[in-house]
Amino acid sequence: MKSWRKSVRGFTLIELLVVIAIIGYLSVIGMTQLYGAREIARDARRQSDLAEIRLALSMYESDQGRYPIPVANGGTGPDISSAASVAGTIFDNVDGGNPLVKEYMAGRFVDPINTPALYYSYDTSNGSHTAYRLCAVVEGRASAGQFLVLESSGEFSIRANCNPI
Numbered sequence: 001m002k003s004w005r006k007s008v009r010g011f012t013l014i015e016l017l018v019v020i021a022i023i024g025y026l027s028v029i030g031m032t033q034l035y036g037a038r039e040i041a042r043d044a045r046r047q048s049d050l051a052e053i054r055l056a057l058s059m060y061e062s063d064q065g066r067y068p069i070p071v072a073n074g075g076t077g078p079d080i081s082s083a084a085s086v087a088g089t090i091f092d093n094v095d096g097g098n099p100l101v102k103e104y105m106a107g108r109f110v111d112p113i114n115t116p117a118l119y120y121s122y123d124t125s126n127g128s129h130t131a132y133r134l135c136a137v138v139e140g141r142a143s144a145g146q147f148l149v150l151e152s153s154g155e156f157s158i159r160a161n162c163n164p165i
């Protein structure tokens with residue numbers, strides 16, 4: 001006697017739909033994580049840029065005995081970002097011809113996005129110009145819209161604003 005066996009091959013429609021739904025769900029999760037990683041990478045670059053600017057400022061201070069005076073205070077302060085000046089603050093961006101950029105920096109430091117809302121800024125203490133503050137607007141989820149602040153002491157912090165020294 002011959003046995004009739006039904007050959008089962010392939011997947012059912014429900015199995016295929018379940019697999020497609022799982023792949024779609026994992027793709028959405030992966031894409032949202034990737035978007036956050038880009039913000040974190042740009043924030044890491046900002047922190048690295050501020051650290052390099054700090055080294056240039058230290059060399060300048062070693063040679064000149066003080067830090068560069070910001071343009072808003074009548075000096076030639078550094079051109080750190082090419083974004084437009086931010087109204088209502090003492091931070092200013094000047095042309096690339098100042099001595100700090102030409103002699104102490106490997107190049108211009110520009111925010112990874114470089115829009116007027118995202119910029120690097122610089123300020124020194126009034127009078128003696130023996131201390132400074134560098135700031136960059138950050139994008140990361142936990143601190144979006146706040147400032148990454150680097151003091152002349154070498155301390156990094158996240159703050160709601162970047163007030164003058």
